[in-house]
Amino acid sequence: MxxxxxxxxxxxxxxxxxxxxxxxxxxxxxxxxxxxxxxxxxxxxxxxxxxxxxxxxxxxxxxxxxxxxxxxxxxxxxxxxxxxxxxxxxxxxxHQFVDESLNQLYDAIKQLSEIDRGVILLYLEEKSYQEIADIIDTNPNNIGVRIKRIKERLKKLLYGKVN
Amino acid sequence: MEKSIESIWKEGFLKKDALVAPKLNNLYNQKSKHIIDKFQRMYQINRIAIAAFALIVLPVSFISKLPYLGVLMFIAFAIIIAVSGRFMKKLKAINTGDTSYQYLNSFNEFIKDLLSVNEKLSRFLYPYIFIAIILGFWFGDIGGNIPGKEFVSKLIVDYPDMQLVLGLPLIGIFGATFIIFILALFGGIIGTWDINLVYSGVIKKLEELIGDMEELRN
Missing domain, CATH: 1.10.1740.10 (RNA polymerase sigma factor, region 2, helix turn helix motif)
Incomplete structure (x- = not known):
């Protein structure tokens, strides 16, 4: 290279x-x-x-x-x-990041399914639903619902940790 | 106050050193270790399997009243284990060098050496195993009748005109000699095929890695 x-x-x-x-x-x-x-x-x-x-x-x-x-x-x-x-x-x-909240968020993300991890990372990188769907090769109509569900799960996992 | 995951993400990556890309100066380091470790594990399992088989063959051959076959096969397996033991030592002593490229090249040299010795050994081993089977069945049990001689006696009754040399049917001598010759001739190829059957995945991966590394170096 x-x-x-x-x-x-x-x-x-x-x-x-x-x-x-x-x-x-x-x-x-x-x-x-x-x-x-x-x-x-x-x-x-x-x-x-x-x-x-x-x-x-x-x-x-x-x-x-x-x-x-x-x-x-x-x-x-x-x-x-x-x-x-x-x-x-x-x-x-x-490994650990300097930011403790970020570490906790990563710990929570790692508890998601492998595909959901990819979806939420792309969402957090502000990719459009269409782009996320293209990248993970799925229907863009499902992305919004999926992200909502993932965010709820992450909030549940983080609840009490991040304040 | 509870932060949104979006803000945790954004703020977290604003901190210094949050996004430090690793240096690409030791590419394939882990891969090199994995491939050699995998080969070492497979090779060791193979050796244990051969040793176990050798230990089983010996008593089973005595129980089956074919002790000569068992002893000769045991000797064959002992030779294989001794030679593979020498290679196992070499494998453990492979020079890891300064880079993955050097490490993989040393391993590649080891594989070439292994294939070359295996090819030479197979030229001798396959005919030897064939001879062991013939002799094993010919002499049968210790102290008992010789099945080979009994077999020839029956053949003489059925084919009285059959030519004998030292009490053995000439056609049988020709047949066995031909098979031994073929096994000696193609033993090397069979041996290489045998090795490839077990280790082809690792050897192919090794070639790919070295190819990639050479492309990267150019």
């Missing part, structure tokens, strides 16, 4: 990649691994970008897909080889 490609095509979207990767990982090591994998997949798949959507939409979609794939692989590998104590250890060693 050339420095130019990274600087011009990935770095402007690094924030959303970071936010997505954080939502699907529990350790700094995993986060860095996911981030690197997303960047690599963007670079490797760059020729598949057909300009039918915006580059940013394509980056979001790819980031989510990579994270979901890695998460699935990790789950399978844990099922095969790791014990529950190892998973617990990873959660305890989780």
């Amino acid at each position: 050339s420095r130019d490609f990274y600087t011009s095509s990935i770095l402007p979207y690094a924030a959303i990649i970071i936010k997505i990767c954080r939502a699907y990982t529990n350790t700094q090591e995993d986060f860095e691994d996911y981030y690197q994998e997303v960047c690599l997949q963007i670079w490797k798949s760059r020729d598949n970008f057909r300009e039918q959507s915006k580059w940013s939409t394509w980056v979001y979609r790819l980031s989510l897909n990579v994270c979901l794939t890695l998460l699935k692989k990790k789950k399978n590998s844990h099922q095969q080889f790791a014990s529950d104590s190892l998973i617990q250890e990873e959660i305890e060693e989780g």
Whole structure:
């Protein structure tokens, strides 16, 4: 991957990649691994970008897909080889943001289903319902209801923590 | 006051250091570790399975009154375990180097070495196993009648004109020699196919990773 490609095509979207990767990982090591994998997949798949959507939409979609794939692989590998104590250890060693409220919000987001995590991240990034639907490949009519339900769940999870 | 999730999100990411992108200077580090760990696990499981099979074959062969077959097969498995033990030591001693690229290249060299030794060993091992089966069934049980000789005696009754060399049917000698020759000739290919059958996923992934890394370096 050339420095130019990274600087011009990935770095402007690094924030959303970071936010997505954080939502699907529990350790700094995993986060860095996911981030690197997303960047690599963007670079490797760059020729598949057909300009039918915006580059940013394509980056979001790819980031989510990579994270979901890695998460699935990790789950399978844990099922095969790791014990529950190892998973617990990873959660305890989780990375933290400076802002405590943000940490609590992330903890709540991580309790959502994998797809709902993607939806709420895109919503919080102020993507339109149409864009969110394009990225997660679903009907835009359902997005509004889904976001409402996710927000209610998050409020429930955060209630008493954030004041 | 309860904050909305939108404001937690916006304010949280305004803080310094909330969005620090990791450096891309050690790409594939985790992947390299995963692929080599996976191979190591598979290789170790394979070795244990062969050792277990060798330990089962020996008593079962005595119970089945085919002890020569059992002992010869046990020797074959012992050779495989000894050779794989040497490779296991090599695998553990792979130089991790300074980068994932060096690590994966060392692993690639290891795989090439393993495939080369396996190919040579298979040229000897497959004919050996065939001979072990023939001899095992020929001599049967220790101290008992020799089934091979009894078989030839019956053949002579049915085919009195059959040519014998040292008490063995000439056609049988030709047939066995031909099979041994074929096994020696194609043993290497069979051995490589056998390895690929088990480890092709890891080997393919390794090639992909090294290919990616070389592209990244250029």
